[in-house]
């Protein structure tokens with residue numbers, strides 16, 4: 143099992159975390175049509191390589207940024223959102 147670094151709790155088991163979204167996604171402006179809205183809600187890009195994602199640590203309830211390589215699973219950073 144992989145360990146994830148929560149900025150508030152330290153290294154914890156991956157099972158304690160929940161993926162929220164890829165960081166930096168822009169919400170459609172104005173009144174988007176159904177296709178644009180669905181693409182925003184469900185159209186994750188799943189980029190390969192270095193990614194910055196928003197994760198929730200379900201144990202402490204805090205959201206944070208996690209930087210990792212999606213191919214190698216190497217985690218290179220963890221930063222609080224508040």
Ligand SMILES: [Zn+2]
Pocket residue numbers: 148149150151152199201202203204
């Ligand atoms: Zn935590």
